[in-house]
Amino acid sequence: MRQLLLQYLKLFLLLGLGAVTAEHVLKHDVLASLGTLPLDGHFSFHDLSAAAMDFGNLSSFPPVAVLHPGSVADIATTVRHVFLMGEHSALTVAARGHGHSLYGQSQAAGGIVIRMESLRSVKMQVHPGASPYVDASGGELWINVLNKTLKYGLAPKSWTDYLHLTVGGTLSNAGVSGQTFRHGPQISNVNELEIVTGRGDIVTCSPEQNSDLFRAALGGLGQFGIITRARIALEPAPQMVRWIRVLYLDFMSFTEDQEMLISAEKTFDYIEGFVIINRTGILNNWRSSFNPQDPERASRFETDRKVLFCLEMTKNFNPEEADIMEQEVHALLSQLRYTPASLFHTDVTYIEFLDRVHSSEMKLRAKGLWEVPHPWLNLIIPRSTIHTFAEQVFGKILEDNNNGPILLYPVKKSRWDNRTSVVIPDEEVFYLVGFLSSAIGPHSIEHTLNLNNQIIEFSNKASIGVKQYLPNYTTEPEWKAHYGARWDAFQQRKNTYDPLAILAPGQKIFQKKPASLPLSSLQYLL
Template identity: 35%
Template sequence: MTDEILPAIAGEILTGEAALSVAGKDWGNLIHTRPGLVVRPASVTDVAVVLRFAAARELPVAARGAGHSPYGQGQVEGGILLDMTSLPPRRVVTGDVVSVDAGARWREVLETTLPHGLAPPVLTDYLELTVAGTLVVGGIGGATHHHGTQTDGVVELEVVTGAGEVLTCSRENEEDLFDAVLGGLGQCAVITRATLRLSPAPARARRWKLYYDSLPAFLADQRAVVRDGRFDYVEGQLIPVGDGWRYMLEAVAYYSPPAGPDEDALLDSLGFGESEDEDTGYFDFLNRMADGEAALRAEGSWFHPHPWLNVFLTDDTVERFVAETLAATGEPELGATGLVLLYPVRNDRLKTPLFTVPPGEISWLFSPLRVGSPRDPLHNARLLELNVDLYRKARELDGKVYPSNALPMSTEDWRAHFGDAWPKLADAKARYAPGNLLNPGQCLRVP
């Protein structure tokens, strides 16, 4: 760190043990690098002051949202950590858009928009992630097969470039920067505000859990329902049972009474066995992870290492890839509270240039969400090796990562991942954030 003192800012500068140690932790609990100091900016001006100060002294800077990265993506060794959740909450709905501070959590965005009868069309399964934290990776969920990623719903961004310049960008203005920030792993700029498109919010959600014993039948029905778009939300989970697996298609129809969903039409021709359904308010459905979080916090595994992997597979390879992976996956590989997600998205709905999926009509998000051991680093290292093996195997089959993983990535890996979009990202990074100083935890460097 530098001996020079940061210019005065309105926000806080923290150098105490508690702040530095929190900054060196994240959801993955696998990488622990500590910054030299933590800044809690009170305004975009504070962010610009910090970035200009750091650029002039070649100090690395990382922005941190909710800290739910799995592998140190929001950490920085010895540099400055910007805690973006300290930006004052300024959340304004105008017509069918909302403008929010970038450190707002998606739950807080909903708390702002729902009183207006509006909501972002795509939400992550967990609402305690920040807006900027998901916009730099994409942001996907059960509505992605209709509306694309959260980045596809962004109208405008206010950012501070790595060089410390405050800019507003959109499809109409500074488009190259806009395209390099959305899904760009925080490599060109720190996002300070985002304007997001909203859709009318329904009142209620009817959720079906449809169970299958056959992987091909489960995949066929998932494929069919995302093609015909009959549900508003589609995801899926693979559940270990005895020495095999069971498959659960999770499908939701939103509605506002008095009209209700037409269950017969929605479930028509699907080949599931058992089923369950529940009916809740819309927000309660979106916030469904809150109870699970409380239970995992109480039980302890919320705080354990999380060597999570998210890969996108092609439609041609998904069945074999998943079957082979599941055959080699048991409790040691997944952890007692681990999960496996599998669901399709329609590639034609994905418009963000840097959001990269395999070729074809449909891509499948396959996510072994492993829970590691709080006491056994060797076990966790083995789980990371499993991730590396799966990633390599997926890549050979035209697969891509969803870029929030416990997976060591190199610049070469990122270049291969972004493919045709790489030159634009690399140019924008060299132009807006020269010196590879911004968000180094993503391990993406350009000359």
């Protein structure tokens, strides 16, 4: 203690001589105080570069410390410590899962990053029964949740396309994929959450208990608390999947067939669509590793269409049900208007299908093409304007696939809880559209971001009614426009659960603006 006081006195004297600033003194105090917190885990104060990077590879904001929590109590202790520092402190806290944010949302410039994956040591518990569920840490990867629940013949109902993301990370956004039309997003399949609020309180919440915080945190972009545990609904897991892809030559048939399928009582288990901009005339990637239904007709399939549309579907089955599956698939396909020669399919295990993107990741990593900038743009578009959007964007703005897939598929509003923090259109059917670009080459980032801006500008001028999924805004007016009539409620929830705006600073929704600290106030450091 004597040594610490001497350090402060030295800093105080240097401050008076102008050798250091008040910020230096405060930073020194912050690091010293964090080091004295009673924790099961530990802090890192050096080699923080990984916490200043993410999947987007477009932003880098180094923190001053990284917390490796050994327990949920460590997270609560840290957040409460920052909260008690009061309004004069500029310190913020960001929960980082697997680092798959795109524009620095999981970073904390000059703040504390919590490495949520350190909580994976917390035991995952599966509860089979009439209403099965699993309790998983907020830092657990979905692929590990799947592997654990499959041991009981069970699996979560709704997924993202990529499973190497954390539970807390996807639930803070929504969690969407081709099952969303049936089960809703992942946030519609959660029974209970454990959350550390911006005051450092550990709160258990559900639709019946602390329900406002429960709904605020789901899709809340980390603004109201850090999700440290989630109780996730399960269902019986199939063993196999019939995985199908077909092509359409016109957008009208493509969208009408998708909308018919998501509304049918008996339908596929997964439905997604892709846009293929065929400037080169090469149509191989869309069916890689698939087998044609009719090899002879497929070999003769040619088209000069510059824009095509791929419909991807699956039917789950167990081996003893293969004949029934074949009949159901045949009946469903007979109702669709795809190009017959383009029917391709393959049978894979359930986990192989769900973890399909990771297989592609391994191939891209081997080529050095994974850890590149990813200037993605994810949009939610009402059904009533999707055709206007597609005509302009796919017909005129985009000239190629821009080094990445373009997703486009419909979901149903009735499968979403509009009391959560996610903003969706006020129509029963709306589309998820994702431009998942990889920026390869010296000018690719600028080019892709320019295309993204053109798409957004057109959407605004044409009154498309677009909302961003995984939103990226930098000013309060933009965020107000995003939330619209729900902004006041969103802001009130922030004032309730994180009044000092400590959490998730990388989202750039609420910026912590500490009051100026006069020289006389430095006496509290001593």
